[in-house]
Amino acid sequence: MKLDLNLLRVLVAIHDTRNLSAAAGLLNVSQPAASAALARLRHAFGDPLFVRTPSGMTPTPRTDAIIGRTREVLDAIDRDIVAGIEFDPLRAGGEFTFCMTAIAEFVFLPRLLATLKRQAPGMRIRCVSPAPGQLRDGLQDGRIDLALGFYPDLVSADFYQQRLFSHSLVCVVRDKHPFAGPRLTAKEFRQADHIVVRDGSRSSEMLDALLASGRIDRNVVLTTSHYLCVPPVLAQSDAVAVAPRVVAGMFAERYGLRLLGLPFDVPDFDLKQHWHRKFHHDPRLVWLRTLIRREFGDGHLDDLMETLVA
Template sequence: MNITQLDLNLMQVFLQIYENKSLSLAAEHLNLSQPAISHSLKKLRDYFDDPIFVRSRGGMVATPFSDGIYPNVKQAITLLQTPILAHKTFSPEQCNTVIKVAVSDFNGAFLLPKLAVYLSEHAPNVELQVVHLDRDTVHQHLASGKLDFAIGSLFAIADAGLYQTRLFEDNYVCVVSNKHSHIQNTLSFDDYITAQHVIFSVEEKGVRDSDAYLKQQQQTRRVVMRVPYAANIVKIVEQTDYICALPTKIATAYCQGLAVKQFPFPFSIPHYQVNLYWHQRTDCSAQHKWFRQTLKSLM
């Protein structure tokens, strides 16, 4: 008996005949012709050297051999079908899984509250594990499965195995204290270059490009403080004459309840861009596709 001659389709035929006691019903459930079912039954009989099923007035009756192998065949087919069906279909309401995401607190302040509300309503059994975005290890962790996704705008894809999609773009604004000594109702170019700036330790590309523009104008801005946490930046601004530049969505998230105001940037700089990154090994996962679509819809 050579097990390599026994394929999964034959065992599916065996199950359907056993459970329905009918060749015609087995053919209907498997979307096959009755001659095809009869041909498969012949192959099963030849392989096992057993009648497998015999005709009776009540339909096809299993032999003792078939009764003996049915439980194991049923279990094996179920074990194979479960991950296959889960791969093709995904129900967030019934999903009980962990999704691991790396994001900076800079972006997390805007993204995570929206995501938390959505998951609590539509995927209550999904556990979201959020870790700080480390640009030095993110590629490795996505490839190894330690991370499912990374959200950011600070790194380019150097690994051909990583995919990305744009989550959103945003304009920058300048945040100023309501009690600022001389910036009141507008923010001019001169106000910007003469002000004292507090900045995020690793500034985004758009703000860095603003320095290149100032250099072309033979101007510079004065940076007096570099802070690793965006929440601290706006609180510092609230109590001083410092100003800071933040994307509009993030500024809105951090500035709620603070005595600060926002002004449009006094000159043109590139938009703030945030991308979602994942590894190619999870690209076809139904669960991952759902999460990617969910994030984009929330933006």
């Protein structure tokens, strides 16, 4: 015998209320719907289950025999399955997997780790940097929860995105660099020794495309795959590097460097969080995205800077 679980809820509601109309109200269904459900139950069990008496709908011996186990089954479903889809950060364990470039890790990880330690102490963080094609697959199959950063390729009906804040690019030099003005001239930019970071970030590609379109050449003396070596090299040379303002500000504060404007206009670019539509309603990721937006949205950008340079 196969039963719709909702029929069992009708059985329990009638047993609790001893009244068909009251049971319908308890379940937020119409009285005819509750009556039809009772008819199906009677047919399935081959028993009237309830009989009308002056004191209400009185259960038959068959109902008395099954009502306890029925309650246990429904309670288990409500507790372990229905309630189980909710996300309780204080009790949850496991791992959040983010796609970030190295520069995004600079921006997000210090504050994110501290926040999760307080609000979801059992959760771990994992960061990956897949190729663009693998990023799409990773978000789709759930191996990656969120992509944080500048990912202009993740634009399709399969992906959601939410803007966090805007980035701008600046030049970074040592504090007593010969370039004294607040902004490099085009001549200074071309003559300078440049440190270029190829860390896979799309902002680097955007800058390269902009320079190529304007036929602006750089005298590149050092190319590296990460930013870790950039501040000490800048501090001991007259080289310059172009970096997002948030990270450049952190370098300047910690290593005694100075920020200069670029000699040409570079459009700001938005840092966003991206996720696959398949997980749009996943309570675990709804909670995570809400936290990311709260901690790293525009209104908290100054706080973020203080965290980075503390």
